[in-house]
Amino acid sequence: MNHEWTFDDQEAFVEKLNELVQDGCTEDDLEIITPFPVHGLEETLKERPSFLKFFSLAGSLAGLLAGFAFTIYTVLSWPLITGGKPLISITAFVVIAFELTILIGAITTFIGFLILGRFPSLPGILQPRESGNRFIIIDRRRASA
Amino acid sequence: MNRKAYYDQVETDVMAAVSRPSRFYFLALLVSASMFALGMACWGYQLLTGLGVAGIRNPVGWGVYITDFVFWVGIAHSGTLISAVLFIFRARFRSSFNRSAEAMTLIAVMTAGLFPLIHLGRAWRFYYLLPYPNQRLLWVNFRSPLIWDVFAVSTYFTVSLIFFYVGLIPDLAAARRHLKGIFKWVYRVLSLGWQGTQKQWKHYNQLYLFLAAFATPLVISVHSVVSWDFAMSIVPGWHTTIFAPYFVAGAIYSGTAMVFTLVIPMRKILGLEKYITVDHFEKLAKVMLFTSLIVTYAYVIEIVLAFYSGNIFETTHFSYRMAGDYWPLWAMMILCNSILPMTVFVKSLRRNLIYLFILSLFVNVGMWLERFVIIVTALSKDYDPYSWGTYRPSLVEAGITVGSFGLFFTLFLVFVKVLPVLSITEVKEQAHES
Numbered sequence: 081m082n083h084e085w086t087f088d089d090q091e092a093f094v095e096k097l098n099e100l101v102q103d104g105c106t107e108d109d110l111e112i113i114t115p116f117p118v119h120g121l122e123e124t125l126k127e128r129p130s131f132l133k134f135f136s137l138a139g140s141l142a143g144l145l146a147g148f149a150f151t152i153y154t155v156l157s158w159p160l161i162t163g164g165k166p167l168i169s170i171t172a173f174v175v176i177a178f179e180l181t182i183l184i185g186a187i188t189t190f191i192g193f194l195i196l197g198r199f200p201s202l203p204g205i206l207q208p209r210e211s212g213n214r215f216i217i218i219d220r221r222r223a224s225a
Numbered sequence: 226m227n228r229k230a231y232y233d234q235v236e237t238d239v240m241a242a243v244s245r246p247s248r249f250y251f252l253a254l255l256v257s258a259s260m261f262a263l264g265m266a267c268w269g270y271q272l273l274t275g276l277g278v279a280g281i282r283n284p285v286g287w288g289v290y291i292t293d294f295v296f297w298v299g300i301a302h303s304g305t306l307i308s309a310v311l312f313i314f315r316a317r318f319r320s321s322f323n324r325s326a327e328a329m330t331l332i333a334v335m336t337a338g339l340f341p342l343i344h345l346g347r348a349w350r351f352y353y354l355l356p357y358p359n360q361r362l363l364w365v366n367f368r369s370p371l372i373w374d375v376f377a378v379s380t381y382f383t384v385s386l387i388f389f390y391v392g393l394i395p396d397l398a399a400a401r402r403h404l405k406g407i408f409k410w411v412y413r414v415l416s417l418g419w420q421g422t423q424k425q426w427k428h429y430n431q432l433y434l435f436l437a438a439f440a441t442p443l444v445i446s447v448h449s450v451v452s453w454d455f456a457m458s459i460v461p462g463w464h465t466t467i468f469a470p471y472f473v474a475g476a477i478y479s480g481t482a483m484v485f486t487l488v489i490p491m492r493k494i495l496g497l498e499k500y501i502t503v504d505h506f507e508k509l510a511k512v513m514l515f516t517s518l519i520v521t522y523a524y525v526i527e528i529v530l531a532f533y534s535g536n537i538f539e540t541t542h543f544s545y546r547m548a549g550d551y552w553p554l555w556a557m558m559i560l561c562n563s564i565l566p567m568t569v570f571v572k573s574l575r576r577n578l579i580y581l582f583i584l585s586l587f588v589n590v591g592m593w594l595e596r597f598v599i600i601v602t603a604l605s606k607d608y609d610p611y612s613w614g615t616y617r618p619s620l621v622e623a624g625i626t627v628g629s630f631g632l633f634f635t636l637f638l639v640f641v642k643v644l645p646v647l648s649i650t651e652v653k654e655q656a657h658e659s
Binding site for chain 2: 088116136163169189204212
């Protein structure tokens with residue numbers, strides 16, 4: 081039985097995919113390859129949302145805390161008053177904390193992407209499967225059966 | 226033409242642009258590389274002789290080097306605006322410019338990053354800026370805007386680099402089958418083995434959205450911090466609360482102009498007229514016009530508030546800026562930044578690429594002068610008449626400035642020949658939507 085379909089056209093691909101989902105295929109049964117992100121597939125497949133946002137949240141919070149902890153720790157470790165300002169000048173430290181929130185948040189999100197997407201993928205680098213701008217659906221259940 | 230053939234065509238067109246250097250390209254590379262070499266020679270001379278070869282003296286301790294720093298950081302900003310902010314607002318025309326604008330961002334930040342080191346004089350002491358406990362266990366002063374700048378600019382560079390690279394991943398994967406030899410392997414490794422499966426796209430879409438969401442507040446914060454290098458001091462002409470929005474608008478304005486300067490010739494030389502259309506340029510011209518109006522508004526507000534305050538130091542400063550030693554530069558700045566861009570209100574002019582290109586050169590000059598005028602006029606005459614003085618850039622400073630343009634154009638020319646200059650994936654995606 082056929083377990084792999086190739087399309088040149090997005091419409092035909094989406095139609096076939098709808099059909100398969102109607103037949104009870106889920107996200108995990110199908111391997112889908114597209115040349116660009118096709119909008120609406122998330123709804124069609126009823127996909128689980130990506131876990132990536134938790135990486136962003138954790139990274140940003142860590143950056144925020146690190147920014148304040150670092151600045152406060154350093155002024156207390158060598159108390160030196162400059163400009164007549166209080167040692168713990170929160171307003172000034174907000175800038176450092178803000179930048180670190182974004183820096184560590186962005187880096188963690190990228191690392192999260194590498195982990196979740198299993199990158200770098202060695203087979204993908206050594207012998208990439210070139211789909212050549214086609215839309216491909218592979219039904220893993222039938223492929224393994 | 227069916228869709229798949231069109232997608233293949235996009236890849237072929239973009240990759241053809243990447244692989245075929247013309248004689249004109251080599252000429253351009255030669256000119257910019259020579260400019261860069263001149264700049265390095267001047268810097269070498271300054272390192273060997275001492276900072277005295279630059280024109281900066283008391284009271285004007287910040288001159289062309291700091292002007293160049295602010296100018297290049299400003300140029301960087303529209304790259305992030307075009308890629309991140311326009312992505313969040315779903316402005317379709319961004320996909321014609323986003324790759325080259327992001328490359329421009331990275332290159333401009335690298336160029337800008339050299340200037341604090343050049344300005345230090347003893348460039349090898351740059352590590353004093355970094356937060357580490359030195360031998361007396363003394364840390365950097367986190368209340369200083371200059372330290373904020375270190376954090377802001379290095380964060381900006383890192384996040385822009387990640388954003389640029391992430392945007393490249395699917396394109397490198399699409400392009401790798403068109404290449405041969407070492408390039409094929411470099412593209413394969415850099416694309417991390419991307420296959421374009423639905424699972425990969427799911428995480429990728431989230432990643433791109435989050436990075437855009439991180440980059441948007443970042444771009445505003447970075448130039449705000451740069452403006453605070455000035456505004457946190459009590460020098461008349463610098464010490465004002467409008468500096469942050471004023472600088473951010475100015476940065477996006479100058480960066481948009483630089484996109485015109487770079488992309489109009491690039492499109493012509495690489496034959497990308499089909500993908501970067503006049504409509505796209507017209508939309509970008511509107512962004513430039515809009516930011517020009519904000520900048521003009523800031524110029525007016527600055528002057529009005531100075532005279533409204535009645536503060537003698539403020540009024541003296543602004544009278545000096547408009548009618549003192551540097552008035553021709555101020556007048557030129559107003560002409561380039563506020564008056565000439567008004568012509569973009571005329572539809573036939575904003576659809577004329579040659580006109581836009583020439584206008585963008587004027588805006589680049591005007592925005593460089595803006596930073597020069599702000600920095601130098603404020604320092605020339607502050608409170609005490611005893612310490613007044615004027616500043617004139619030396620040849621070494623001029624040479625290093627020319628060199629920074631050389632570095633910028635050299636790196637951009639290298640970029641257009643090694644990486645896809647258009648976002649292949651997004652062009653394909655939009656072919657379907659339109």
